[in-house]
Amino acid sequence: MVKILQLPVIKLPQEAEQLRSEVRQFLEDEQLKGTFEPHCDSWLSGFSAEFSRKLGExxxxxxxxxxxxxxxxxSPLExxxxxxxxxxxxxxxxxxxIADRQSGALFLRYGTDEQRRYYLPKIAKGECYFAIGLSEPxxxxxxxxxxxxxxxxxxGWILNGSKLWTSGAHHSHYTIALCRTSPLNTDNRHAGLSQFVVDLSLPGVTVRLIRLMTGEHHFNEVVFEDVFIPEDTLVGVEGEGWKQSMAELAxxxxGPERFLSTFPLLVELLKMVEGNSNTQVNIAIGKLIAQLWTLRKMSIGVAGMLEKGITPSVxxxxxxxxxxxxEKQIAxxxxxxxxxxxxVSxxxxxxxxxxxxxxxxxxxxLRGGTTEILRGIVAKEVIKN
Ligand SMILES: Cc1cc2nc3c(=O)[nH]c(=O)nc-3n(C[C@H](O)[C@H](O)[C@H](O)COP(=O)(O)OP(=O)(O)OC[C@H]3O[C@@H](n4cnc5c(N)ncnc54)[C@H](O)[C@@H]3O)c2cc1C
Structure with missing residues (x-):
């Protein structure tokens, strides 16, 4: 078997399981208090400043x-x-x-000490939010x-252009925008790109909402018109933005948000079919649970790679x-x-x-890289090895 496609088999340590009980109890208490109702895809569209602050505490x-x-x-496993x-x-x-998952990690890996001291404590308190500024029209x-x-x-720098499908930009304080800082070199299209942390309240920044099919609003177009950003907003090295963004994408x-977005529906589905003796129903549910368990093992394996300091891109x-x-199959x-x-009502x-x-x-x-692009990444790595 191709070695590159192996994942470590990880047993979660005792301290992680203890923590699980604590988190579960907290979530049960919050639901009893009526703080929130479970929603599908809540990591992208379930916004509550109060709840984020509680998690920070x-x-x-x-x-x-x-x-x-x-x-x-x-640890990454906790x-x-x-x-x-x-x-x-x-x-x-x-x-x-997003700030917790990738922007903070980006500052830790590539940011200056000043940037880390300024942004990370606010993010950890659950009071500072970031949006991903990669895609464009x-x-x-x-x-x-x-x-x-x-x-x-x-x-500093003057920004012009626009970013698209920017999840959460309407409630975020900053975006990390990948920008061209040197003209396009057709021999090396990845050269001349740099990352900047852009304050979304600056003059010249416009955040325009885009509605989902549900009528909700979670993503936006972000337009930059002659936006001045100071020198210390550069993240990492000028011209190295491509490499840095690819690390951020890993x-x-x-994370487990890539297979659990519709888990709250699975919970409701199980309630609906409880006691049902129809074989077809039981086979369908059994298949879902078996897949869920396997994906979970794989996802813990990815967390185990992070714990060992390996960037688990493939x-x-x-x-x-x-x-x-x-996630689609559950629906x-x-x-x-x-x-x-x-x-929805x-x-x-x-x-x-x-x-x-x-x-x-x-x-x-589509989000975070389409199926075709991901399969391309895996196939290239397999061929290389
Ligand atoms: C819910 C949601 C949230 C998002 N949030 C953010 C965000 O916060 N920040 C951000 O920057 N972006 C965000 N995105 C954008 C997302 O990253 C892009 O939609 C994605 O990268 C695909 O780009 P595209 O939409 O331009 O489609 P295209 O790149 O135009 O692709 C269209 C189709 O062509 C296929 N295709 C393209 N190139 C190839 C190829 N070389 N080989 C085979 N097939 C190919 C694709 O797989 C796809 O099926 C979000 C998207 C969604 C749906």
Whole structure:
């Protein structure tokens, strides 16, 4: 078998399982208090500043970061358990999710000490949110064709261009924007790109909403018109933005949110079919649970790679591809097994979750890199080895 496609088999340590009980209890208490109702895809569309702050107080944001930057020096496996429980409960975590998952990690890897001291403690408190500034109207899978430009000026840079599908930009404080800082070199299209942290409240920044099919608003177009950003907003090295963004994408693709987005629907589906003795129903549910268990083992394996300091780009792509197909499969199975009229405003929880899952699911295999792009990454690595 091709060695590159192997994942470590990890048993979660005792401290991680203890933490799981604590997180579960907290989530149960919050639900009893009526703080939130579980929703599908809550990591991208469930926003609650209050809830993010509560998680910050608990020490469940920036968990693996050094204490000197406001982190808690926990292991990636402990972080896995917390994220898994939050997703399974469909909790409103979208506010801080991207900052915690990838922007903080980017600062730790490439940022200056000053940037780490400024941004990380606020993120860990659940009070500072980031949006991903990669895609543009004419640059998605072919990201290197992006045209948002940062031009050097006295004391900083001037930004012009626009970013698209920017999840959470309307409630985020910053975006990390990948920009062209040198003209396009057709021999090396990845050269001349740089990353900047852009304050979304600056003059010249416009955030325009884009509605989802559900009528909700979670992503946006972000337009930069002669936006001045100071020199110290450069993240990492000028011209190295491509390499840095690809490292950021490994964090973006590697977590359990890539197979648990529709888990709250699975919970409602199980309630609907409880006691059903129909063989077809039982086979369909059995298949889902078997897939879920396998994906979970694989995803823990990816967290185990992070724990060993390995950047899991290829395995994260593989697990994301399989996981996002599975998230869709839950919605499709639920739709076929239970006769219902799905609607986000239904009085029946199953129907609300089904509507959310069905209407969000077209995006699952696009966001964070499409199925075709992920399979390309895996295939290239296999051929190389
Ligand atoms: C819900 C959601 C949230 C998102 N949030 C963000 C965000 O916060 N920040 C951000 O920057 N972006 C975000 N995106 C954008 C996402 O990253 C892009 O949609 C994705 O990279 C695909 O780009 P595109 O939409 O331009 O499609 P295209 O790149 O135009 O692709 C269209 C189709 O062509 C296929 N294709 C393209 N190139 C190839 C190839 N070389 N080989 C085979 N097939 C190919 C693709 O697989 C796809 O099926 C989000 C998208 C969604 C759906």
């Amino acid at each position: 608990k020490g469940w944001i920036g968990m693996t970061w050094p204490k000197e930057y406001g982190g808690h020096e926990k 972080r896995f358990v917390v994220t898994e429980e939050l997703l399974a409960a469909g909790a409103p975590v979208a506010g801080h999710w 004419n640059a998605g899978s072919d990201l290197a064709s992006l045209s948002t430009a940062a031009k050097k000026t006295d004391g 964090y973006e693709r590697s 395995m994260a792509s593989l697990v994301k591809d399989l996981g996002t197909q599975f 499709e199975t639920a739709r076929l097994l239970v006769s219902s009229t799905s609607s 239904s009085s029946i929880a199953f129907e609300r979750r089904l509507a959310e899952a069905l209407l969000h699911s077209p995006g699952f295999t």
